[in-house]
Amino acid sequence: MDEKRRKLKFRASRRGFREMDLIMGQFAERHIGSMDDEELAEFERLLATPDWEVYAWIIGNKSVPANYAGPVMDRLLAFEYDPRA
Numbered sequence: 001m002d003e004k005r006r007k008l009k010f011r012a013s014r015r016g017f018r019e020m021d022l023i024m025g026q027f028a029e030r031h032i033g034s035m036d037d038e039e040l041a042e043f044e045r046l047l048a049t050p051d052w053e054v055y056a057w058i059i060g061n062k063s064v065p066a067n068y069a070g071p072v073m074d075r076l077l078a079f080e081y082d083p084r085a
Contacts, residue, residue, distance in 0.1 A: 005032050005035075008032060008043060008047065011047050012024040012025050013025030013028065013029075015051050019055060020055055023055075023058065024047070024076075026081055027075075027076055027079050031079075035072070039072050042071070057073070057077070
């Protein structure tokens with residue numbers, strides 16, 4: 001795994017908000033290896049967004065703003081966290 005992917009994977013699992021650590025970390029573990037450069041940039045942008053905003057989108061309390069919609073956000077919304085993993 002290249003350095004950029006490793007750094008993004010680390011950031012995804014160390015968010016500071018436990019629920020997001022678990023969801024984003026597991027999502028990154030499963031998907032980051034298959035992301036192309038455009039998707040990596042989208043994921044990095046999501047990681048730079050405040051946790052509470054992204055979490056509200058994930059749990060359906062708020063709609064995803066059009067400027068955050070994309071293939072990675074679609075996969076994240078469809079992602080099923082596995083507490084046993």
